[in-house]
Amino acid sequence: MEQKARDNAAGNSNKIYDTIIIGAGLAGLSCANHLSENGFSFIVLDSSDGVGGRVRSDLVDGFILDRGFQVFLTAYPEAANMLDYQSLNLKSFYAGALIATEDGFTRLSDPFKNPSALLSAVFSNISSMSDKMRIAYLRQKLMATTVGEIFSQVDKTILQALQEDYGFSATIIHRFFRPFFGGITLDNTLSGSRRMFDFVYKMMAEGLVTVPARGMGQIPEQLAAKLPQNSIRLSSRVASIDVASSKVVLASGVTLQARSIVLATNGPDAHRLFPHVPLPSSQMATCLYFAAAEAPIKEPLLMLNGAAGPVNNLAVLTNVSPEYGPPGQHLISVTTVGGPGSGDAAEAKENADPLNEKAPLEGAAEAELIAQVKAQLKVWFGAGADVEQWRHLRSYRIAHAQPNQIPPWLQPASRPLKLSADGNEETEGHSIYVCGDHRENASINGALRSGRLVAEALKADLKVATVV
Numbered sequence: 001m002e003q004k005a006r007d008n009a010a011g012n013s014n015k016i017y018d019t020i021i022i023g024a025g026l027a028g029l030s031c032a033n034h035l036s037e038n039g040f041s042f043i044v045l046d047s048s049d050g051v052g053g054r055v056r057s058d059l060v061d062g063f064i065l066d067r068g069f070q071v072f073l074t075a076y077p078e079a080a081n082m083l084d085y086q087s088l089n090l091k092s093f094y095a096g097a098l099i100a101t102e103d104g105f106t107r108l109s110d111p112f113k114n115p116s117a118l119l120s121a122v123f124s125n126i127s128s129m130s131d132k133m134r135i136a137y138l139r140q141k142l143m144a145t146t147v148g149e150i151f152s153q154v155d156k157t158i159l160q161a162l163q164e165d166y167g168f169s170a171t172i173i174h175r176f177f178r179p180f181f182g183g184i185t186l187d188n189t190l191s192g193s194r195r196m197f198d199f200v201y202k203m204m205a206e207g208l209v210t211v212p213a214r215g216m217g218q219i220p221e222q223l224a225a226k227l228p229q230n231s232i233r234l235s236s237r238v239a240s241i242d243v244a245s246s247k248v249v250l251a252s253g254v255t256l257q258a259r260s261i262v263l264a265t266n267g268p269d270a271h272r273l274f275p276h277v278p279l280p281s282s283q284m285a286t287c288l289y290f291a292a293a294e295a296p297i298k299e300p301l302l303m304l305n306g307a308a309g310p311v312n313n314l315a316v317l318t319n320v321s322p323e324y325g326p327p328g329q330h331l332i333s334v335t336t337v338g339g340p341g342s343g344d345a346a347e348a349k350e351n352a353d354p355l356n357e358k359a360p361l362e363g364a365a366e367a368e369l370i371a372q373v374k375a376q377l378k379v380w381f382g383a384g385a386d387v388e389q390w391r392h393l394r395s396y397r398i399a400h401a402q403p404n405q406i407p408p409w410l411q412p413a414s415r416p417l418k419l420s421a422d423g424n425e426e427t428e429g430h431s432i433y434v435c436g437d438h439r440e441n442a443s444i445n446g447a448l449r450s451g452r453l454v455a456e457a458l459k460a461d462l463k464v465a466t467v468v
């Protein structure tokens with residue numbers, strides 16, 4: 001289809017599109033990009049005022065604040081196929097982490113990527129020599145295992161895999177794996193999927209841990225920029241859908257019709273619009289941002305809490321990319337995981353807005369959390385860091401940061417791409433296509449992949465329908 005025709009389609013509520021995509025997060029944008037490359041007409045609707053869903057950045061007082069601290073792993077296979085890494089200007093963290101323990105800080109480095117850090121890795125006091133050998137073994141094993149093999153192995157919890165399959169000591173599990181993978185899966189109990197653990201570990205071994213120089217929001221912005229003009233309509237909340245007639249009713253009352261509908265929202269919103277999509281329980285995260293004249297550490301290194309206290313991880317983002325803050329100032333992100341709503345689907349559903357647009361953390365609760373976090377960081381950094389003077393910029397509490405992936409959630413690794421109006425998997429009649437991280441796995445890679453898979457299914461179905 002010609003560009004002009006696509007552009008006309010985008011603004012015309014009488015037009016019958018090939019597809020209406022509900023959600024301009026990474027899954028919806030991935031689906032749109034693959035359809036666009038194949039000449040299908042579509043419109044992407046999103047309830048919020050920007051693209052990216054859970055991957056967005058705000059500009060506040062000259063600081064770039066990602067809506068919840070997150071990182072981009074360059075080895076993600078879907079991302080490597082879709083994104084232009086060079087123009088994202090990716091900036092890397094050092095491989096490894098600085099871990100706060102009851103006995104002070106200890107550094108765990110990846111000696112394969114950071115040969116100069118080999119000594120600190122060998123002598124770090126959180127792991128025994130046998131743990132270090134197991135880490136090296138795990139790395140080699142996962143690099144020799146395909147992503148497909150990882151997602152088809154029998155699932156169990158991360159904790160079970162670390163203890164039973166990999167034989168790590170309680171010390172390294174408590175001081176390193178718990179905060180590290182607790183931060184990634186937003187679950188400090190390590191009861192998430194070992195498939196996810198193996199996948200992320202492999203990605204970290206094979207690539208870099210990065211952020212785009214100007215914030216994570218650059219990732220969806222890059223995908224959106226490749227789409228035809230006017231093909232994304234923001235501030236357009238879908239109130240209901242009718243699968244049988246392929247109609248979408250917006251909160252404004254406007255009705256749009258298409259040959260197909262793609263539901264590309266997060267899991268709870270997909271369930272609300274089409275209850276046959278299972279409601280995932282939610283992992284919650286809270287990210288506090290502070291501005292400081294002096295950075296408490298000088299390196300682009302993730303800091304983890306290997307002891308008690310509210311903090312899960314801390315990063316000085318201006319050490320990774322100076323563009324995250326105005327000249328001469330430092331941006332510090334502090335993440336806490338869990339909390340009210342975590343793991344509780346009912347409560348997550350009740351929560352104000354899964355994407356935090358209504359800022360559910362405020363007032364006395366926010367002040368109390370800031371005080372608790374600062375109290376812990378004063379112990380970490382001592383009087384010299386002047387933590388009390390750090391200026392709080394903004395808090396993000398994301399009620400549904402990730403679907404809870406406690407086994408057997410990721411078994412099967414991919415959920416059906418299309419469902420009939422009554423929720424059945426195999427359908428000849430009217431159906432709805434569903435993508436998003438809750439259909440694959442909770443990651444940037446999972447969201448991009450699920451959008452592509454739905455686009456491929458749609459391409460085949462729409463072509464058949466056209467020929468018939």
Ligand SMILES: Cc1cc2nc3c(=O)[nH]c(=O)nc-3n(C[C@H](O)[C@H](O)[C@H](O)COP(=O)(O)OP(=O)(O)OC[C@H]3O[C@@H](n4cnc5c(N)ncnc54)[C@H](O)[C@@H]3O)c2cc1C
Pocket residue numbers: 022023024025026027028045046047048051052053054055067068069070071072073184236237238239264265266269273285355398400401402435436437438441442443444445446447
């Ligand atoms: C704090 C945090 C940390 C994370 N850390 C990492 C990390 O380090 N690495 C990693 O790979 N992944 C991480 N993730 C996970 C990753 O960000 C998500 O898995 C991914 O972004 C999900 O994309 P999605 O497109 O499936 O859903 P979403 O991003 O949720 O997009 C869904 C879109 O649908 C829209 N929508 C919802 N309802 C409606 C409606 N009724 N009408 C119209 N539009 C609607 C929403 O506005 C939204 O834009 C993290 C997530 C969070 C929140």
